Amino acid sequence: MAAATRAAAAALALAALVFFLHAAVHAGAAATLSQGQSLGATDKLVSPEGIFELAFFAPAGGDPDRRYLGVMYAQAAEQTVPWVANRDAPVNAASAYSAAVTAAGELQVLEGDRVVWRTNTTSSAAAAGTGNVTLNLGDDGNLVLSGAGGAGGAGPMLWQSFDHPTDTFLPGMSITLDRRNGTIRRTLFTSWRSAGDPSTGDFTLGQDPLGSAQLYIWRGGGGGNATAYWRSGQWANTNFVGVPWRSLYVYGFKLTGDPPSRGDGVMSYIFNMYNSSEFRFVLQPNGTETCYMLLADGQWETVWSQPTIPCQTYNVCGANAECTAGDDGQALCACLKGFEPRDPAEYGGGNWTQGCMRSAPLGCEANNVSGGVGFADMPWMKLPNFAVWGSTVGDDDACRQSCLANCSCGAYSYSTGTGCLTWAGDLLDIYQFPDGEGYDLHLKVPESLLETGSKKRRWITVVVVVVVVIVVLAGCGLLLWKCRRRIKEKLVIAGREKPSPQSLLPLREARQDFSGPKQPDQEEAEGGGKKCELPLFSFEVVAAATGDFSEANKLGEGGFGHVYKGRLPGGEEVAVKRLSRSSGQGLEEFKNEVILIAKLQHRNLVKLLGCCIQGEEKILVYEYMPNKSLDAFLFGLLDWKTRFSIIEGIARGLLYLHRDSRLRVVHRDLKASNILLDRDMNPKISDFGMARIFGGDQNQVNTNRVVGTLGYMSPEYAMEGLFSVRSDVYSFGILILEIVSGQKNSSFHHMEGSLNIVGYAWQLWNADKGERLIDPSIRAACSPREALRCVHMALLCVQDHACDRPDIPYVVMALGSDSSVLPMPKPPTFTLQCTSSDKDDGIFRDRQQADESYSACDLTVTMLHGR
Structure with a gap:
């Protein structure tokens, strides 16, 4: 009986020990999994700040009997999984499954005794000669397997999930192309099979293996059998040529490493942000790359996506053709200037797979390779693929001359972001952006096409000028008729009579005691629909008030011009803002300020007393602020x-x-x-x-x-x-x-x-x-x-x-x-x-x-x- 009691006590103690060991890595607190420990079906690791967690999960909308080990956002309102370990080898929900850090120093996912996924770090751990291998989950979402000392200590890192991404690009990760020693090593992101199936999907994202520093999405993987589905375009300091409206640099996105001209270097796109949980880039199962931002309520907001319309997919119109989006978003294809369809019979059905070819060869002569050719300007473009970067060319004119001097050069583009890019051969994947986005492409064509275009443009210009002149004259006539009485009062400005002090102010604003202009009748202009009238000063009165704009009366100056202190004939002190003729602030800004301040009246807004417009002079008269700015x-x-x-x-x-x-x-x-x-x-x-x-x-x-x-x-x-x-x-x-x-x-x-x-x-x-x-x-x-x-x-x-x-x-x-x-x-x-x-x-x-x-x-x- 005593022996049985002792045996039962020993068994209870052993069970208690197992329980407490298991509890040490149970959900809610642990961020580290030590050597010999494991995660069960309901266990999880949590990052120090509780941003990410590592646990087994069943994908929302997927097969409920399949379980995967994955890193998830702990604070998202819906299941969000940026990384999956055993994406192609799920375990069965009914089986005994776990994840463990083995004595040999690797992370394994097990179904019973069967290993379904592993990090293959046994040899690395042995080579490093380290014990106490630990698995750590950081607040950046990176899962790190390291030797003694942990991820933040002195121990060597044996493996990290950031080097083995699935479909999500997180801050702290990189998209790397390593072409050293004659081999190509790339960081590749692969989409899920579907929203409920994290297995390897049809689309892959990574850098161009040719070293152009462009990002590609391939259909069918990133290998030799894959086909290009989307291209980012060249990197232009703060954004991609193919995504011109979105400045990715603001989100910590930049290119580091060797320039594209060196074929044996390492280039990486890095994505660094201080709040690593706020943004993520996801390669969707349908091939769309989407940037999401996490909101305070745990919901995800879409920042941008591509491709979302046919024109954004790769080379939809074929070689030497440009794509523009119709009102319904569908692709509208057309051959470039100087090109014609390769097979006209196919184009009736909208088939543009064959692309276009030059209508006539360029006239390059032995002694004058630029003779008989010029450039047709194509604004707002996504620049073609397979560009050659001119590292020694420093401006647009030099880039143009470089292309003219090379008979095989068919187009060029220059911007401060991309530098000089030239193209030889077919021009592929050209998209014209709407709303003035994109870059200028200059297409080399025979001069005869440019002359025809120039004649047509000249006729159009003549017609437009004639129409504009007629409209302006009609408008001036109407204005003169409506302002005939005021014109009579202002004849002095035209030199028809000697001015008097009173006539230099509009009749309505003149005061017998010259105490300065009155306030507009409708100061607030907040309703009623009445027109706000602003006093007009003549240039002579303003000049006299400021001592002919003397340096002694200058209050300050800025990019717009100078401000002077002045005194009106009645003694009222004013500040006079005289716009410089070379100022970046022109007539539109001047009119904008006059209209706005005349209608806005508040104790914390400066009061505009009047203005002066005479010849090229644009002057504003404000209330004087004795304490300046x-x-x-x-x-x-x-x-x-x-x-x-x-x-x-x-x-x-x-x-x-x-x-x-x-x-x-x-x-x-x-x-x-x-x-x-x-x-x-x-x-x-x-x-x-x-x-x-x-x-x-x-x-x-x-x-x-x-x-x-x-x-x-x-x-x-x-x-x-x-x-x-x-x-x-x-x-x-x-x-x-x-x-x-x-x-x-x-x-x-x-x-x-x-x-x-x-x-x-x-x-x-x-x-x-x-x-x-x-x-x-x-x-x-x-x-x-x-x-x-x-x-x-x-x-x-x-x-x-x-x-x-x-x-x-x-x-x-x-x-x-x-x-x-x-x-x-x-x-x-x-x-x-x-x-x-x-x-x-x-x-x-x-x-x-x-x-x-x-x-x-x-x-x-x-x-x-x-x-």
Whole structure:
């Protein structure tokens, strides 16, 4: 009896030991699986921050009896599996299955005693001579098998899932092409068979094995029997030629390694982000590559996808033909200029597989290879495949001459992103993008075709000019008839009579005591449909008021021109903004500012008193701000109470522009020099030359002409031309940081590890040293709680993605209340990415240095082009 009792006790103790060993790796806490331990059917590894988990799963919508070991997003609302171990060897749900780190140092998936999948790292572990092999799951989703010391310690890494991807490209991974030692090694991503079946599918993504640095999607795998299904196009510093509207550089996507001209190097596309769980690229079962962004509610938002229409698939129209998308999205094919169908009989049924051929050969002569040929310009194109990169060609003209001098060159393209590209032979996979996207392709054709085209264009130009002249003359006649009385009053400008001081002002605005122009009758212009009339000054009166624009009266200058202090005949002080003739701000911006400010009246917006348009002179007359601009006044001694009042005043002005005004205006150039201060230090937003009016149902607009000031532009606006009211919110966040710190945004670029004030503020905030950001001159006397709350709000405003930033009504409410709890800001990935100390070799080091751009001045920029 005693022996039986002892045996039972021993068995119970052994069972307890097994239970506790199993519990050590059970779901919920462990991020590491040690040598000799295993994961059962209900066990899982969880990354340190709980972002990813490793466990067995049954695919949603798939066979419920099949189980796979996979890495999954723990915080996604629906099952999301970026990596699968035994994708082609599922285990049966009814069997005893597990995953274990063996004594020999490899990870295995077992069904009973049968090994269905393994890492094959036994020899690596033996060669390394390491014990205590562990399996670790990181917050980046990478599953790492390493020797003693773990993934973060001194032990060697034996294997990682990032080197063996399935269908998903995560931050921290790379798409690599290694052509050293005469062999080709590539990172390949393979789609699932279907949404419910993770087995190897029909499509594979990877780099072009020929070394062109392009990404391909192949149907039928990446081997010799595969056929190209999609091509990204050449890499152009921040995006792919085939995806011109999406700046992947913003998301941490870039090319590193040896340039494409060197056939024996290593090239890698890397994808680095500080929030590794936010974005993922997935090769879908249907061959579509899709970028997803994880939202706060756990749902996935589609950022972009390709191919989604026939024209985006590879070479759908055949050689020497271009594809354009019809209104229904279907492909419309046409031979390029100077080409004709290879087999005209096939084209009646829309079969373009044979492509096109030249109608006549190019006339290349022995002594003059460029004789008799020219170039037909093809804008907005996805550039053809099989380009030859001219590494020594530095500009468009040299690229053109290089192609002319080579009889076999049939086309060329040049841009700062791609450099000089030339093509010989057939031109494949050409797609014309809509809406002005894409790149210019110059097709070599006989001069006879260009002459015919030139004659036709000349006739079209003549007709257009005639029509325009008739319309303009008719419009001028109508305008002269309607303004005949005012013309009579202004005859002095034409030199028909000697001017008098009164006649130099419009009759309606003249005052007997010359006390200055009256306010417009409808200051608010918020309803009623009445026309807002703005006083017009003559150039002579404005010149007299400013002492003939003397240097002594100059208040400042910028990219637009100069601002002068003036005094009207009645004694009223004014600020006169005289646009330079060479200014990037032209007539359209001038008219824009006149129309907007005349209709917008708010205590935190500068008041426009009148304007002057005479000849090439474009002048605006404002109320005078004795304390000049925030840019000139802030970066000295200014107490905290005044600074906080300025922050609140700017926010109220933006609230009026974004919500309370009927026009709903986006300023687009909010910066310290455009905030003026009156006698009581009340801030007033000025300079509406770049502003845009939003329609009632518009939330976001795309523009090809990016205007504003570097350092204040939001990432989506600077890189892609997308702007919204939250673009102003980003600029406002920069202003808050400047006001709190007492330093200009551009003054931080000399600081190690920080490109601008955003990166510096985040580093201090993240290290719980936010008080160091406060201006030392006010640090002791200010309210630290209030100042840090402003810094917190600023970091919310400068988040990378517009959807993460608060709107201005929330900002105004939160600044006026200490009780509301502010959410935690996300890291400014774009800013921090630009400060990376990683250096690449060759031309890619130069590219990276060129991309790390900042502005040491705050002149408004009007020459950038968003994609």
